[in-house]
Amino acid sequence: MSVTASRGPKPLSRSAENISIISSVEIDALHAHSLADVLATVPGVQIESLRTPGSHAFLRLQGSAFGHVQVLVDNVPLNTLGDNFADIGLIPARIIERIEIVKGAASSSWGQALGGVINVITKAPEDSERLAQGSITATIGERGTRDTGAELVGTTNRFGYYLSGGYLTSSGLLSNNQSHISNGYAKFVYDLPWQGQLTGIFANFWGQRGDFAYSALDMQENSLPLTTLRSLTLRQPLSERLEVEVNGRYSEKKYDIFIRTIQDAIFLQRALSNESTLGLSTNLLWRGTTNLLAAGVEYEKVHLKQSDSLMNVDTLDRDDDRWGFYLNDTLSFGTLALSPGLRYDLTGNGDNQFSPSLGVTWQVSDNNLLRAYTARGYSLPSLLRNLSAEKVWTSQVGFESSAITNLWLKGTLFRNQTWDIVTYDSITREQRLEQQVKQGGELELRTTPWHDLSFTSGYTYMDARRSGDHARVPDVPAQTVQLGLRYDDLKYLQSVLTGRYIWWNAASNHSGQYNSMVWDLHLTATPFGRSDNSAEFYLSIRNLFDGSQYLDEAFRNAGRWAEVGVRLRF
Numbered sequence: 001m002s003v004t005a006s007r008g009p010k011p012l013s014r015s016a017e018n019i020s021i022i023s024s025v026e027i028d029a030l031h032a033h034s035l036a037d038v039l040a041t042v043p044g045v046q047i048e049s050l051r052t053p054g055s056h057a058f059l060r061l062q063g064s065a066f067g068h069v070q071v072l073v074d075n076v077p078l079n080t081l082g083d084n085f086a087d088i089g090l091i092p093a094r095i096i097e098r099i100e101i102v103k104g105a106a107s108s109s110w111g112q113a114l115g116g117v118i119n120v121i122t123k124a125p126e127d128s129e130r131l132a133q134g135s136i137t138a139t140i141g142e143r144g145t146r147d148t149g150a151e152l153v154g155t156t157n158r159f160g161y162y163l164s165g166g167y168l169t170s171s172g173l174l175s176n177n178q179s180h181i182s183n184g185y186a187k188f189v190y191d192l193p194w195q196g197q198l199t200g201i202f203a204n205f206w207g208q209r210g211d212f213a214y215s216a217l218d219m220q221e222n223s224l225p226l227t228t229l230r231s232l233t234l235r236q237p238l239s240e241r242l243e244v245e246v247n248g249r250y251s252e253k254k255y256d257i258f259i260r261t262i263q264d265a266i267f268l269q270r271a272l273s274n275e276s277t278l279g280l281s282t283n284l285l286w287r288g289t290t291n292l293l294a295a296g297v298e299y300e301k302v303h304l305k306q307s308d309s310l311m312n313v314d315t316l317d318r319d320d321d322r323w324g325f326y327l328n329d330t331l332s333f334g335t336l337a338l339s340p341g342l343r344y345d346l347t348g349n350g351d352n353q354f355s356p357s358l359g360v361t362w363q364v365s366d367n368n369l370l371r372a373y374t375a376r377g378y379s380l381p382s383l384l385r386n387l388s389a390e391k392v393w394t395s396q397v398g399f400e401s402s403a404i405t406n407l408w409l410k411g412t413l414f415r416n417q418t419w420d421i422v423t424y425d426s427i428t429r430e431q432r433l434e435q436q437v438k439q440g441g442e443l444e445l446r447t448t449p450w451h452d453l454s455f456t457s458g459y460t461y462m463d464a465r466r467s468g469d470h471a472r473v474p475d476v477p478a479q480t481v482q483l484g485l486r487y488d489d490l491k492y493l494q495s496v497l498t499g500r501y502i503w504w505n506a507a508s509n510h511s512g513q514y515n516s517m518v519w520d521l522h523l524t525a526t527p528f529g530r531s532d533n534s535a536e537f538y539l540s541i542r543n544l545f546d547g548s549q550y551l552d553e554a555f556r557n558a559g560r561w562a563e564v565g566v567r568l569r570f
Contacts, residue, residue, distance in 0.1 A: 003015055003019055003021065003100050004100065004119065005017050005019055005100060005102045005106065005109065005117070005119075006108075006109050006294060006328040006330065006339060006341060007109050007110075007283060007285075007294040007296060007326065007328055008285050008292050008293070008294035008328070008330075010292050010330055013361065013363060013369055014330055014332070014337040014339075014361055015339070015359075015361070015371075016337075016339050016359020016360055016361050016371050016372065016373040017102050017103075017104060017106065017359060017371075017373050017396075018044075018102070018103040018104055018371075018373070018396055018398060018412045018414070018442070019100060019101065019102055019103075020042055020043070020044070020100075020101040020103070021098065021099070021100055021101075022038060022042065022098065022099040022101070023097075023098055024096060024097050024098065024123070026038075027093050027096055027099075029486070029488075029494060029496045029522060029524065030093075030496060030498070030520075030522055031139070031522050031524075031538055031540045031563075031565065032093035033053035033054065033092070033093060033139075033147050033168060034053060034054060034057075034088065034089050034090065034091055034092060034093055034168075035088040035089070035090075035091040035092075035093060035096065035099075035120060036050065036055075036057035036059075036088045036089045037050065037053070037093060038093055038096070038099065039059065039088060039099075039101075039118070040500060041482060041484070041498050041500065042101060042458075042482070043442060043444050043458025043459070043460060043480070043482045044061060044062050044101075044103050044442050044458070044460050044480070045059070045060070045061060045101065046059075046060040046061075046063070046477045046480055046502050047059060047060075048060070048550070048551050048552070048555060049549075049550045049551070049552075049555040049556065049557045050518075050542075050557050050558065051173060051174055051177050051555065051556070051557060051558050052143075052145070052170045052172050052173045052174060052177045052178065052179045052558060053089075053145060053147065053168055053170060053179060054089050054090070054168045054170070054179035054181045054207070054209065055089050055177060055179060055209060055211070056087065056089055056209070056211055057088055057089045058085075058555075059071070059086060059088055059118075060115070060477065061101070061103050061104075061115045061116040061118075062103050062104070062115070062116075062414065062416070062438070062440070062442070062460065062462060063438050063462045063464055063476045063477055064114060064115025064116065064416070064438075065115070066084070066085060066086065067079075067083055067084035067085065067379060068084070068113075068114040068115030068116075068379045068390070068392075069086065069113070069114075069115045069116050069117070069118060070084075070086075070106075070110055070111070070112060070113040070116075070117050070118070071086035071088060071117075071118045071120070072110075072117065072118070072119045072120065073091060073120045073122065073203070073229060074120070074121060074122055074187075074201050074231060075119065075231070075247065075249075076201070076229050076231050076249050076251055076279075077251070077277070078091070078227075078229075078251075080253055080273075080275065081275045081277070081302055081304040081382070081383040082273055082275065082304060082306065082382050082383065082384065083382050084112070084379060084380065084382075086118075087226075087227065090181065090183075090205050090207075090226065090227060091120060091205075092149065092164070092166055092168070092183050092185070094137065094149050094151060094164055094166065095122045095123055095151075095164045095185045096120055096121070096122060096123070097121050097122055097123040097124065098121045099118065099119070099120055099121070100117075100118070100119045100121065101116065101117075101118050101119075102116045102117045102118075102119075103115075103116045103412075103414075103442075104116055104373065104375065104377075104394040104396055104414060104416065105355075105357070105375040105376060105377025105392050105393070105394035105416075106375070106377065107343060107345075107353070107355035107357075107375065107376065107377035107378055108326065108328060108341035108342055108343045108355045108356060108357035108375055108376075108377075109294075109326060109328055109341060109343065109357075111298070111324050111343065111345055111355075112345075112347075112378055112379045112380045112389070113377055113379070114377040114378055114379035114390055114391070114392045114418070115377075115379070115392075122162070122185065122187060122201070123151075123153070123162050123164075123187070124160070124162055124187055124189060124199075125153055125154065125155050125160025125161055125162055125187070125189050126153060126155065126160075127155075128155060129155060129156070130154055130155065131154045131155075131156055132152060132153075132154040133152075133153055133154060133532065133569075133570060134150065134151045134152040134153055134569075134570060135150070135151045135567055135568060135569045135570070136149075136150045136151075136567070136568045136570075137149050137150070137166075137565065137566070137567045137568075138565060138566055139563050139564070139565035140563060140564060140565065141170075141540075141561060141562060141563025141564075142173070142561045142562060142563070143170055143171045143172060143173050143561070144169065144170055144171040145169070145170035145171075145173070145561075145563060146167075146168070146169050146170070147166065147167075147168045147169075147565075148166055148167055149164065149165065149166025149167070149183075150164070150165055150166070151163065151164045152164075158190055158191040158192075158193075159188070159189070159190050159191075160188070160189040160190075161186070161187070161188050161189070162185075162186070162187040162188075163185070163186050164183075164184070164185045164186075165182075165183065165184045165185070166182070166183050167181070167182050167183075168180075168181045168182075168183075169181070172210060173558040173559070173561055174556060174558060175212075176210045176211075176212045177210050177211070177212070178208075178209065178210045179207070179209050179210070180207055180208045180209070181205065181206070181207035181208075181209070181226075182205070182206045182207065183203075183204070183205045183206075184202075184203065184204045184205075185201075185202070185203045186200075186201070186202045186203070187199065187200070187201050187202075188200045192236075194236075195236070195237050196234060196235060196236035196237070197234075197235045197236075198232070198233070198234055199231075199232070199233045199235075200231070200232050200233075201229065201230065201231040201232075202229075202230055203227075203228070203229040203230075204227075204228055204229075205226045205227045205228075206226055207226050212259075212554055226253070226254065226255075227251070227252070227253050228250075228251060228252040228253075229249075229250075229251050230249060230250040230251070231247065231248070231249040231250075232247070232248050232249075233245060233246070233247045233248075234246045234247075241286055241287045241288060242284065242285070242286055242287075243284070243285045243287075244282065244283070244284055244285075245282070245283040245284075245285065246281070246282050246283075247279070247280070247281045247282075247283075248279070248280050249277075249278075249279040249280075249281075250276070250277070250278050250279070251276065251277045251279075252274075252275070252276045252277075253273070253274075253275050253276075254273065254274050254275075255271070255272070255273040255274075256270075256271075256272055257269075257270070257271045257272075257273075258270040258271075269308070270308075271306070271307070271308045272306065272307045272308075273304070273305070273306045274304075274305045274306075275302070275303060275304040275305070275383075276302070276303050277300055277301070277302050277303075278300065278301040278302075279298065279299065279300045279301075280298070280299045281296060281297065281298040281299070282296055282297050283295070283296035284296065290331060290332045290333070291329055291330060291331045291332065292329070292330040293327075293328070293329045293330075294326075294327075294328045294329075295326065295327045295328075296325075296326055297323070297324070297325055298322075298323070298324040298325075298326075299321070299322070299323055299324075300321070300322040301319070301320075301321055301322075302319065302320050302321075302322060302348070302383060303318070303319045304316075304317075304318055304383045304384065305317045305318075306384065316384050318349070318383055318384060320348030320349050320383060321346075321348055322345070322346060322347055322348045323345065323346040324343060324344070324345045324346075325343065325344050325345075326341070326342070326343035326344075327341065327342055327343075328340075328341035328342075328357075329341070335362060335363040335364070336360065336361070336362050336363075337360065337361045337362075338358075338359075338360050339357075339358070339359040339360070339361075339373075340356075340357070340358050340359075341356065341357040341358070341359075341375075342354070342355065342356045342357070343355045343356075345378075347380055347389065348383075349380065349381070349383050349385070350378075350380050350381060350387065350388060350389040351388055351389060353378045353389055353391075354376070355375070355376050355377060355378065356375070356376055357373070357374065357375035357376070358373070358374055358375070359371070359372065359373040359374075359375075360372050360373075365403075367401060367402045367403040368399070368400070368401045368403055369399065369400040369401070370397075370398070370399050371396070371397065371398045371399070371400070371412075372396065372397045372398075373394070373395070373396045373397075374393070374394065374395045374396070375393075375394050376391070376392070376393055376394075377391070377392045377393075377394060378390065378391045378392070381422060387420075387422065388420045388433075389420065390418065390419075390420050390421050390422065391418065391419055391420055392416050392417065392418040392419075393416070393417045394414065394415070394416050395414065395415045395416075396412055396413065396414045396415075397412070397413050398410065398411055398412035398413065399411050406447055406448040406450065407445070407446075407447055407448075408445070408446045408447075408448075409443075409444070409445055410443070410444040410445075411441065411442065411443045411444075412441065412442045412443075413439075413440075413441045414439065414440060414441070414442070415437070415438075415439040416437070416438045416439070417435075417436075417437050417467075418435065418436045418437070418438070419433075419434075419435040419436075419467075420433050420435075421433065421434045421435070421436055434466055434467075434468070435466065435467035435468065436464060436465065436466055436467060436473055437464070437465055437467055438462055438463070438464040438465075438473075438476065439462070439463055440460065440461040440462035440463055441460070441461055442458070442459070442460045442461075443458070443459050443460075444456075444457070444458045445457045445458070449488070452487050452488055452489050452490075453485070453486070453487050454485075454486045454488075455484065455485055455486075456482075456483070456484035456485075456486070457481075457482065457483050457484070458480075458481070458482035459479075459480070459481055459482075460477075460479065460480040461478070461479055462476065462477065462478060462479075463478070464476040464478075472505065474505060474506065474507035475504065475505065475506055475507055475510065475551060476505060477502050477503060477504055477505065478503045478504075478505045479501075479502070479503040480500075480501070480502050480503075481499070481500065481501040481502075481517070482498070482499070482500050483498065483499040483500075483517075484496065484497065484498045484499070485497045490530070491526070491529050491530055492525065492526055492527065492529065492530075493523075493524070493525055493526075494523075494524040495521070495522065495523045495524070496521075496522045497519065497520070497521050497522075498519070498520050498522075499517050499518065499519045499520075500517065500518050500549070501514075501516075501517040501518070501549070502514055502549060504550075504551045506551050506552070510551055510552045510553065511552070511553040512550060512551045512552060512553070513548035513549070513550055513553075513556075514548065514549050514550065514551075515548065516545070516547030516548060516549065517545075517547060517549075518543050518547045518549045518557065519543070519544040519545055519547075520540065520541070520542045520543065520544065521540065521541045521544050522538065522539075522540045523538060523539045523540075524536055524537070524538040525537050525538070531569075532569060533569055533570055534569050535566065535567070535568050535569075536566065536567040536568075536569075537564075537565075537566050538564070538565050538566070538567070539562070539563075539564050540562065540563050540564075540565075541560065541561075541562045542558070542560070542561055542562070542563075543557070543558060543559055543560045543561065544560060545560070546559045546560040
């Protein structure tokens with residue numbers, strides 16, 4: 001499988017980073033509503049809460065904070081400028097072709113990616129001459145939860161398109177946690193007469209959401225549009241080995257958030273945010289006989305305007321220019337591959353950053369692979385703060401093996417030494433900078449199908465401590481367990497059972513609950529057989545045993561709930 005973790009497509013076996021790949025086939029089997037639902041099933045990924053579909057969800061990679069993980073949609077950053085938050089509950093699962101997850105510092109390729117990178121690659125026109133084909137999906141669940149959507153894809157001559165639109169709504173599986181989101185996504189591809197290719201992406205997400213599950217308060221978010229993404233990319237071969245990619249992108253995010261009490265509707269806070277990013281980049285890709293070299297320049301013009309009644313801030317308005325320069329190579333020496341990389345960023349609102357990396361893979365045999373990787377990474381503070389960037393040194397060693405018949409194993413040991421981490425004293429509320437060390441291991445297992453049954457599992461252990469007094473860092477997951485059982489006869493019936501458990505190590509003031517495992521069951525029937533023109537009927541029972549799995553009482557997970565749906569392909 002080819003991955004783009006180092007800005008150039010190369011085999012996964014030549015990638016030294018700890019990478020997980022999620023395909024559209026796996027996503028379809030989960031009947032996921034959003035990107036958050038999918039990521040919750042991935043080993044090493046922790047989602048703080050899964051509430052009403054479409055809700056905000058806070059993402060962690062091997063314990064790193066949500067602001068340390070860069071999330072991209074077709075290489076367009078989803079993170080906000082205010083606090084680096086990526087709204088993964090907003091991205092509909094139906095548009096996703098593949099997800100590439102890099103765990104650990106990835107700044108030598110992607111800039112501010114202290115904890116890792118999640119790159120969402122959306123569906124594209126298929127290599128066929130069918131003018132139109134697609135699907136219609138409708139799901140109905142408890143508390144007025146409905147998710148409807150349609151896809152249309154086709155090609156004609158040199159032109160191809162993919163269109164998707166949908167509406168997700170719910171009265172709320174928890175108190176004050178309603179969700180009403182519309183989404184539209186379009187991708188156009190044109191093969192140029194001189195062998196180049198032009199790709200355009202247009203996305204809009206609108207909506208209104210309630211965020212608090214806490215009964216005493218009501219937190220609402222209204223915005224129109226919520227998020228806008230635009231991208232235009234030209235790929236052009238310059239020779240047999242050299243290719244250039246030029247990309248222009250624009251994103252805009254608007255939020256209107258207000259908080260009030262439920263009982264007497266006393267107004268407590270209103271926050272307005274309007275941000276935009278204009279980006280330009282050029283990437284040169286050289287495919288040599290023994291190496292793959294990616295070199296590029298990126299520029300971003302960012303703007304953020306905020307007001308907050310609680311903080312007595314009328315208007316905060318800031319513009320910045322950001323530049324990034326990177327060079328990444330993969331050198332092959334028979335069964336060995338060496339991957340040096342470096343990047344230099346002029347960050348604008350933080351100190352400038354130099355991010356080197358070095359990785360090596362060794363294909364010991366056809367069935368055994370060893371990996372080692374070390375890198376320096378960083379993550380920027382809010383655009384409205386003049387603070388030092390948070391930084392990390394990541395070190396990893398791991399293996400991948402299919403030497404045992406019908407069994408695939410992958411293991412990784414990691415150590416993340418972080419510094420200049422912004423924390424707040426829970427009593428004085430004063431801001432301070434800390435050094436922390438997070439180290440542990442990750443183990444994944446998969447079986448090949450046996451009598452149409454297959455099994456997956458993942459386990460992550462992490463010990464996070466402050467460097468000064470070696471005290472354990474609260475609110476950082478100490479253990480994560482992922483389990484999956486799948487039955488698929490490849491024609492009429494498919495069932496998927498997934499389980500997840502996170503030991504959150506929550507601070508006492510959060511009143512976290514995580515003494516049970518959360519199980520989801522998904523059943524899919526295709527009574528007329530699977531084909532390009534088939535009808536699927538499915539049932540999902542989420543949180544099958546009504547377990548509690550949350551870090552903070554205000555963001556409790558949803559209890560047991562069920563939904564049914566149908567997908568018609570044509």
